[in-house]
Amino acid sequence: MSDTLVETSAAEVLTAGSPRLEALLDTIAEGAAERDRERIHPYDIFDLIRQTRLGALRIRREDGGGGASYRDLYDTVIRLGAADSNVAHSLRNHYVFAERYARNPRDAREREWQRAVVAGKIVGLANGELDSKKVGGRVYATTLTRDGDGYRLSGTKYYSTGTLYSDLVLIRAVGPDGSSASVIIPVDREGVELVDDWDGAGQRLTGTGTTILKDVRVEEDEVVYDAPGVGYGVVYASTLPQLFLTAVNAGILQALAQDAAALVRERSRTFHHAAAETPAQDPLLQQTVGQIASAAFAAETLVLAAADELDRLDAANAAGKDTEELALQASLRAAKAKVVIDELAIRAGGQIFDVGGASATKRSRNLDRHWRNARTLASHNPASYKAAAIGNYHINGEPLPKLGFF
Template sequence: MTQTATAPTTLDSPPPSAAAAPRIVARIRDDAEALAVARRLAEDFAQESALRDRERKLPWDELDRYVRSGLWGITVPKQYGGAGVSYGTLAEVIATISSGDGSIGQIPQNHFYAVELIRVNGSESQKRFFFERVLQGDRFGNALAELGTKTSHDRKTSLARDTAGPGYRINGRKFYATGALYADWVPTSVIDEAGVQQLAIVPRHAPGLTIIDDWSGFGQRTTGSGSAVFENVHVPADAVIGFASAFTRPTQIGPMAQIQHAAIDLGIARAAYRDLLEFVRTRSRPWIDSGVERAGDDPLTIREVGDLTIQLHAAEALLQRAGRLVDAAAAEPSEASVAEASIAVAEARVLTTEVSLAAGSKLFELAGSQSTLAEHNLDRHWRNARTHTLHDPVRWKYHAIGNYYLNGKNPPRHGAL
């Protein structure tokens, strides 16, 4: 994709990429339509998911169809022209797409996160501008995390007043910038001159912004989760939104971000489970001591499939429950409602983490040696699960859940729970 340098964009005009090639985007009307569209797309994306992973073929065409379907605009509130779907529906849409291709399922996670931050902390003019851009097909990426800091939540990228004119300048380097490679806008976490974290929404083609496709993880290979470098990048004042304040008061931002991660893992688990069943039914041979003709009739295999099915359904149920509680927290945010939603999402993340890893491993155990052949590329499911579930440690979910129920301690409010 050709990159061109252009003048800084203000909130009065779309980014250069959108202005040059406007997308024709469908408008999703409600939750039911969103789920139906997601199911159709997931079937399509599944067809060449193994090939894209094997060759690290970036899904430009697939993302274009995904955006044109209208699904990237489903969280825009109804009063701004969107479907305003529930958080449970959003989670199921992401899980469904991830079951077709785990990498594609992850790419818009930070897009929805940015839309939510605008919804919670944006000014009225920011909401009107950015929500309309989203409905027209603009994609948000992300430039949040950094390497080389003390913790994964520390930031060094700076936001300083532009000494030559209005607005600000950004300098710094980001990594794990999922979606930035494909984006029209790159929401960027920055530290202002008072030491407060803000979110600056930068046009993808802003002079001084370089997106580097250097993601080399063994899983989620086509997410484009590489580097973003900011060298004196200009951003207008009206493209800066409060970030820290979304966590110093109770809001649904944290659990909303985390339920998407749980949904991605659930989708990866569904894909591995689906391929396990298909391989055992059509290719695997029964163990000689089983005394049966078909691998699918092996009683020990049947038992293991039953156990994995229960784990998968339990994870699905917890994700649905978490969605309802995030909806409740958004409707009436309070210390208690946000804590309850955060814990419910943490519970879902525990099971979706465990079942995604279990499904990716059990696939080989039950399908047998043939399933390890490179031509099938079935190891992508485990690689995807292992890579994505490292986003934040599940061991701390157990701690937060136990401390909440045993000691009445609310979890911390940040995006990593």
């Protein structure tokens, strides 16, 4: 572990591009392949994330945060994805929560959530339900029922990404009057059970699993009902989490470029019909590494271009302007980035074996994790739906979906 990280971890929040962030990223990258191969949960990494308060990156500096722009945030996400895509993905729901309920607090409870984020607390999410007929919809079997001056919460949630490593969890539920709501409670509250049962091909260590809620006591100020312009009622609010997933795939592309170059440099044996005496001088292998590196550059550029549009939207919101058209354009950029980057990442995940030969497939190297992880990330809201919506917009002027998980 870096001395820079250890000496100052409790002193101040991380800022984008700082030496302490570099030290944290280096620490996260150490052992990432082994953790993925042996299914070693990164609890120690998340303790460091709490200590360094990485989760407060987007909170304003005057409020104790890192003061990052969206460009800073997504640049950091890309680099986190390169270090360990599991860790990066696990923080997605935390950053979305911070954006919706902590960065611009509207009342005392949101100021308390802001203080929790600045103190290093991590927030997970329990949203999806397997009985739901439509993924990303707002029809929930998880219910809030009145209990004196509070509620009782019961239900079962799947795909609770990040929650296994979190201090708090946001649970989507339906209230007594049928309205959709967000419930924010500690993960160790009586009646909350976190089950580590995610068995996906990739992203195995994202703290994803089933959250079981059995008659959990919930206080009045722990519930936020959906309303226009608030939380899940913000139009195009899903742009943030969607671009986050794409940024993690862009990070995987960076890791692939690094690993492919290192693989060729390390090889001493070559094929008998190769064009050069050493792999490092083989133009065919150089070409493949160049293709992967170029894909990584293109992915980074696209993500940051989409992030720039979010920064323009953020500035317009702060100025009190009508921002729906800007929000649409930000959603469009994020959707277009996904369509391109997912394909690049999946392709590069196979290309790396073209430069390594059969020995590159050894389980000890665990290079296949890049393809598995990219393929799993890309499966979240498939790119075909994005491409169709983009085409409908450009042909017919039909806006992208404003609400739901698009």
